[in-house]
Amino acid sequence: MQGRESGSNYERIAAEYIGSQFRQFGLQPAGDVDETGKKGFVQRAPLATAKFSSAPKLSVVSSGNTRSWQFGRDFSVSFLRAAQIVGPLQIIDLDGTPAKGAIVALKLPENADPQKRQDLIRRARSAQAAGVILLETETNKRSRESADLKLPTLTTGIQGDSNVTPFGVFLVSKEVNDQLLSIPNDARVEFDGPTEGEGGATWNAVGVLPGSDPFASKDAIVLSAHLDHLGANGTGPDPIFNGADDDASGCVAVLEFARALAAGKRPRRTIYFVCFGSEERGGYGARYYVAHSPVSLDHVVADITFEMLGRPDAKVPPNTLWLTGYDRSNLGPTLAKRGAKLVADPHPEQNFFQRSDNYTLALRGIVAHTVSSFGLHSDYHRPSDDLSKINFSFMTHSIESLIAPLSWLANSNFRPAWLPGKAPNAK
Ligand SMILES: [Zn+2]
Incomplete structure (x- = not known):
């Protein structure tokens, strides 16, 4: 099966x-x-489902400067509930409280318990945050770099039901993570890419x-x-x-x-x-x-x-x-x-x-x-x-x-x- x-x-x-x-x-x-x-x-x-026709991007706009990262090269996606996700960047540590609408990046020691990452994702969802950005694990990195990496597909909801809150979990490389955590807290994050609708x-x-x-x-x-x-x-x-x-x-x-x-x-x-x-x-x-x-x-x-x-x-x-x-x-x-x-x-x-x-x-x-x-x-x-x-x-x-x-x-x-x-x- x-x-x-x-x-x-x-x-x-x-x-x-x-x-x-x-x-x-x-x-x-x-x-x-x-x-x-x-x-x-x-x-x-x-x-209702959608499929990206080319690699989506994750961008951060801060005091007029834009930095962009590309799916596959810099990050992968572990959960996606919308083809476009936008929100203010919120950098927190493990005890921090995710804010509604925010895209939450986590300041986390590298050897942190994987369970804590899951907890954060759950807390972010129940707080109605728009997304979570996490430093990828070794396993995440291997699948991101593998030749089999596919462009993300996503289910946006039941047809005719508009009641779906956008949410995404992005797994970023060490380089991207370091850059992100040095960005001031007034930044804005955008995830976006061209999609084709599919039933x-x-x-x-x-x-x-x-x-x-x-x-x-x-x-x-x-x-x-x-x-x-x-x-x-x-x-x-x-x-x-x-x-x-x-x-x-x-x-x-x-x-x-x-x-x-x-x-x-x-x-x-x-x-x-x-x-x-x-x-x-x-x-x-x-x-x-x-x-x-x-x-x-x-x-x-x-x-x-x-x-x-x-x-x-x-x-x-x-x-x-x-x-x-x-x-x-x-x-x-x-x-x-x-x-x-x-x-x-x-x-x-x-x-x-x-x-x-x-x-x-x-x-x-x-x-x-x-x-x-x-x-x-x-x-x-x-x-x-x-x-x-x-x-x-x-x-x-x-x-x-x-x-x-x-x-x-x-x-x-x-x-x-x-x-x-x-x-x-x-x-
Ligand atoms: Zn089950």
């Missing part, structure tokens, strides 16, 4: 495969309607188990995961990011819940089983889903997203999973009372609550959390996140232990609620 890259044909094949499994388990299709009027299990989200898409797999009760079936529960991963973009002998834990394990959980809940006595409430595309690149599958939900979002009483539960987390007791944003709503504690081996997320500093598709649904007011057992293993987003690392007995046990609590939720009248002041604010 070549790493099921977001928005790729392999992602589409994964969506179709999951849809075919949903069909086999007896779910109803809840995806797009085809030319013959037949509903399928796959939902296609059209994306793209991402794919979700959506199946539904209609509720059996005439009243309770109006309530919907969403059980979700993401089917995409990072593609075959690695270097070396194993370039394929298989994403066995991230998030094939979550898809397996959703499939198993579909199989188990469809096989038993039909639950009173309606359950949507959804595997999203493009979680790894912009969360576009989930964003499209909430804008084109097969059921009015007012009727969705909860979403539970499953991410990375193929390996145990040593930070929590054996055979236990954790729930992001546990103390934000009464969903986790209530499921725990019903036998779910669920505890609070032991890595609050990672902000996992905001880092998966659950958050897209949460911003729409739905009580939405992610279940995981990710113990921050070093195979995260590496080609080594492979099947051989999956702990099948742990994973089977964890998934099985949730079937009864989920079945209870699907048969109850319990409507989960955010605790006072704990609902995430809509953007």
Whole structure:
């Protein structure tokens, strides 16, 4: 499957495969309607994408002087959400606070923990900075200088959705970094280059188990995961990011819940089983889903997203999973009372609550959390996140232990609620 890259044909094949499994388990299709009027299990989200036709530039204008650097020769790009990004240069150290609209350059010792770089990118995004400029690592440098370096392509958003904040992460050479850090703080940074528009898409797999009760079936529960991963973009002998834990394990959980809940006595409430595309690149599958939900979002009483539960987390007791944003709503504690081996997320500093598709649904007011057992293993987003690392007995046990609590939720009248002041604010 070549790493099921977001928005790729392999992602589409994964969506179709999951849809075919949903069909086999007896779910109803809840995806797009085809030319013959037949509903399928796959939902296609059209994306707007763009491709640079020649190398883009990064320029800094300071007191009337312009310095320009060229993609490939001086810098590369690790994340891009707009073809043109402009903002005032803000130079900060690790404890600094990124400013809204700024392009943030980081004063960082060369041997700094890579995790700190990730933290800064995250903080810059949540502060709505326009971009981050970082000194490249040795690995970044090698790929920048390699003959395979391609001009960046970017997804600018879902077609017809203008609600995307421009953001870019630029990895610069040592020379550029030294020059940048000596520039006074009144400078202005521009990233720009000629682009050609291209159409793209991402794919979700959506199946539904209609509720059996005439009243309770109006309530919907969403059980979700993401089917995409990072593609075959690695270097070396194993370039394929298989994403066995991230998030094939979550898809397996959703499939198993579909199989188990469809096989038993039909639950009173309606359950949507959804595997999203493009979680790894912009969360576009989930964003499209909430804008084109097969059921009015007012009727969705909860979403539970499953991410990375193929390996145990040593930070929590054996055979236990954790729930992001546990103390934000009464969903986790209530499921725990019903036998779910669920505890609070032991890595609050990672902000996992905001880092998966659950958050897209949460911003729409739905009580939405992610279940995981990710113990921050070093195979995260590496080609080594492979099947051989999956702990099948742990994973089977964890998934099985949730079937009864989920079945209870699907048969109850319990409507989960955010605790006072704990609902995430809509953007
Ligand atoms: Zn993931």
